[in-house]
Amino acid sequence: MVVVKLFASDKKINMNSNIARKRIEQLTNLLNKHNYKYYVLNQTVISDYEFDMLLNELLLLEKQYPDYVLPHSPTQRVGSDIDQKFVHVRHRFPMLSLSNTYNRGEVEDFNNRIKKIIEDDVEYICELKYDGVAVSIRYEKGVLVQAVTRGDGLEGDDVTENVKTIKSVPLRLNGDDFPDDFEVRGEIFMPHNAFEKLNIARQKDGKEVFANPRNCASGTLKMQKSSVVAQRSLDCILYYVVGENLPHQNHFDNLQKAKSWGIKIPDNMARAKSIEEIIGFIDNWEKNRGSLSFDIDGVVLKVNDYAQREELGLTAKSPRWAIAYKFKAERVSTKLLSVTYQVGRTGSITPVANLVPVRLAGTTVKRASLHNADIIEKLDLHDGDEVFVEKGGDIIPKIVGVDLGRRLVDSNPIEFVDKCPECGSELVRLEDESNHYCLNSDECPPQIKGRLYHFISRKAMNIDSLGEGKIEILFDRKLISDFADLYSLSREDILGIEKLYNEDGKERVVRFREKTTVNILKGIEASKNIPFERVLYGLGIRYVGVTVAKKLAQQFKSIDNLMNADEQVLLDVDEIGVKIARSIKAYFAKQNHVTLINRLRDAGVKFEMEENNNIVSDKLSGKRFVVSGVFTKISRNEIKELIENNGGKNVGSISSKTDYIIAGDNMGPSKLEKANKLNIPIVDENEFFEMLND
Numbered sequence: 001m002v003v004v005k006l007f008a009s010d011k012k013i014n015m016n017s018n019i020a021r022k023r024i025e026q027l028t029n030l031l032n033k034h035n036y037k038y039y040v041l042n043q044t045v046i047s048d049y050e051f052d053m054l055l056n057e058l059l060l061l062e063k064q065y066p067d068y069v070l071p072h073s074p075t076q077r078v079g080s081d082i083d084q085k086f087v088h089v090r091h092r093f094p095m096l097s098l099s100n101t102y103n104r105g106e107v108e109d110f111n112n113r114i115k116k117i118i119e120d121d122v123e124y125i126c127e128l129k130y131d132g133v134a135v136s137i138r139y140e141k142g143v144l145v146q147a148v149t150r151g152d153g154l155e156g157d158d159v160t161e162n163v164k165t166i167k168s169v170p171l172r173l174n175g176d177d178f179p180d181d182f183e184v185r186g187e188i189f190m191p192h193n194a195f196e197k198l199n200i201a202r203q204k205d206g207k208e209v210f211a212n213p214r215n216c217a218s219g220t221l222k223m224q225k226s227s228v229v230a231q232r233s234l235d236c237i238l239y240y241v242v243g244e245n246l247p248h249q250n251h252f253d254n255l256q257k258a259k260s261w262g263i264k265i266p267d268n269m270a271r272a273k274s275i276e277e278i279i280g281f282i283d284n285w286e287k288n289r290g291s292l293s294f295d296i297d298g299v300v301l302k303v304n305d306y307a308q309r310e311e312l313g314l315t316a317k318s319p320r321w322a323i324a325y326k327f328k329a330e331r332v333s334t335k336l337l338s339v340t341y342q343v344g345r346t347g348s349i350t351p352v353a354n355l356v357p358v359r360l361a362g363t364t365v366k367r368a369s370l371h372n373a374d375i376i377e378k379l380d381l382h383d384g385d386e387v388f389v390e391k392g393g394d395i396i397p398k399i400v401g402v403d404l405g406r407r408l409v410d411s412n413p414i415e416f417v418d419k420c421p422e423c424g425s426e427l428v429r430l431e432d433e434s435n436h437y438c439l440n441s442d443e444c445p446p447q448i449k450g451r452l453y454h455f456i457s458r459k460a461m462n463i464d465s466l467g468e469g470k471i472e473i474l475f476d477r478k479l480i481s482d483f484a485d486l487y488s489l490s491r492e493d494i495l496g497i498e499k500l501y502n503e504d505g506k507e508r509v510v511r512f513r514e515k516t517t518v519n520i521l522k523g524i525e526a527s528k529n530i531p532f533e534r535v536l537y538g539l540g541i542r543y544v545g546v547t548v549a550k551k552l553a554q555q556f557k558s559i560d561n562l563m564n565a566d567e568q569v570l571l572d573v574d575e576i577g578v579k580i581a582r583s584i585k586a587y588f589a590k591q592n593h594v595t596l597i598n599r600l601r602d603a604g605v606k607f608e609m610e611e612n613n614n615i616v617s618d619k620l621s622g623k624r625f626v627v628s629g630v631f632t633k634i635s636r637n638e639i640k641e642l643i644e645n646n647g648g649k650n651v652g653s654i655s656s657k658t659d660y661i662i663a664g665d666n667m668g669p670s671k672l673e674k675a676n677k678l679n680i681p682i683v684d685e686n687e688f689f690e691m692l693n694d
């Protein structure tokens with residue numbers, strides 16, 4: 001059901017206020033029922049048009065009688081344009097994770113371990129392992145009051161407003177036999193069709209595409225405007241009822257009960273009493289996962305009976321009564337059509353295999369990354385080979401092998417190109433590098449454009465009014481050829497520019513209208529407030545990613561200090577090795593880079609750290625801290641903030657230069673061992689607070 005447009009015109013409905021209140025209630029319930037049928041039960045009862053008519057009537061009435069708007073009204077799902085903050089919330093019951101297995105033998109071990117402890121028959125509930133974002137939703141007196149992400153298991157982010165926009169999540173429960181106060185937990189995910197549609201639209205707008213539906217769901221759930229979340233077609237399946245006065249003493253019956261309250265529970269569950277039945281469930285879904293409209297990454301096996309769960313208990317992180325069996329990456333075979341070469345912003349050349357389109361893990365795959373010449377050689381890839389393709393965590397799948405039995409007798413091995421496919425320069429392969437590079441960085445168009453995309457990207461200058469498509473147009477029109485050119489663009493330069501695209505036989509126009517122009521210029525102006533560390537990252541110095549840029553900015557405070565630092569001084573910075581130090585020196589050794597920086601500085605871009613106005617003392621001055629584990633009183637980030645605000649420094653890994661380790665629960669054993677070996681004092685959060693109070 002697609003609600004094309006929500007609008008409440010200025011039309012008025014004449015009715016007495018008591019009747020209006022009743023009609024609002026009636027429409028709210030009716031529309032919620034249709035939403036439930038469509039989004040939870042997959043049943044279409046009325047047409048989109050009829051639904052929209054009823055919704056519009058409700059909107060009109062609600063506009064006229066705002067006091068009568070019900071909290072569970074379907075109009076409340078459209079979200080808000082106001083930026084929200086995600087407040088940390090402590091889970092009343094920790095959100096544990098599951099231990100994972102990758103082979104059937106370990107599933108048998110799991111069953112045997114349980115059988116050793118439980119004398120009676122054990123019934124398992126087999127479920128799919130949804131590949132999304134875990135969430136816990138709390139209902140009080142049947143009304144959705146809070147939704148919180150898993151976070152570190154002890155505390156997560158309050159994402160209530162965003163979750164309320166998900167149509168399959170009831171805002172109010174049906175019936176009257178639910179506990180007064182309980183939670184349901186499950187997974188928020190993005191179905192394949194919504195994911196593909198969104199990525200296609202983003203690509204057209206020149207925005208970065210999401211690597212996979214899980215990343216997309218997790219990014220969406222953390223968006224500040226719930227009105228945008230409402231447009232993204234997230235879905236939610238809830239697989240765990242948590243609370244004190246649950247109706248049944250077993251998992252399966254509680255889920256069925258939750259279903260009767262209108263909650264969307266898993267469709268594909270099975271009860272199993274033997275290892276054979278469990279393995280049957282695993283085999284079936286490992287084979288048929290492609291038939292689902294969303295991603296799963298395995299199955300989950302849970303002991304059904306709560307008394308037996310109690311007897312089995314928990315380990316530090318996960319219950320002994322459940323286990324996740326993770327699937328191996330899905331693999332298909334298809335034909336190699338050609339190998340083309342992409343030039344990145346650093347000049348690195350990436351070979352890409354163009355394939356006969358094939359369905360894989362819910363999406364259509366047409367291309368696969370071949371990474372570098374070594375991989376092509378290792379695969380011994382030939383023209384027209386039949387290849388095996390797998391999807392890892394990235395959007396671009398990998399070729400993992402060749403079906404040698406189907407190789408054509410007269411096919412030739414793929415030879416890596418020796419000239420840049422874009423500018424024709426001779427390619428080089430540096431010592432110890434697996435990549436080939438085009439060194440013509442100043443003139444090779446994809447390198448220039450790549451640097452511009454990187455500069456405007458979210459983690460750098462965040463000029464989101466300028467996507468890759470618009471940058472390309474400005475570059476092609478010779479309005480920009482480096483970052484500094486952006487800051488001298490004027491309204492006259494860009495207003496009215498048009499470009500016609502022909503994509504798959506369809507024509508599309510990108511036009512710089514008044515509003516676009518104003519937004520672009522505003523975005524460029526606003527980027528002058530971006531802190532130095534992100535500007536430094538935006539320069540695109542090789543090997544200087546977000547974390548390294550942050551470290552360098554904190555250490556050197558200004559671009560001038562950084563430029564003047566010699567290699568040894570750079571090497572003294574925590575986590576900066578020879579490769580990074582040399583790359584930084586090489587970058588500043590080029591006069592055109594220095595000129596570019598000066599032009600950016602003249603335009604008002606920040607090249608100095610701002611003072612930390614939150615400094616409260618210098619009690620920890622000169623001290624280096626490693627913070628590790630899970631804390632009970634405040635979060636890890638808050639501890640790190642306290643360190644910096646009291647003059648201390650956070651470092652990522654333990655070395656002889658570390659002064660203290662602040663350890664919470666579950667600090668990794670290797671860290672502990674290293675700390676003990678180097679004799680570094682380990683303090684807990686209370687001792688840390690004492691240090692601050694001293």
Ligand code: IVH
Nearest residue numbers: 096097098127128129130134187239300319
């Ligand atoms: S039960 C204490 N059931 O897998 C057990 N989890 O590593 C709580 N997941 O964080 C989880 N599908 O995000 C459970 N059917 C399912 C699941 C499932 C996906 C996720 C969940 C959890 C992670 C465990």
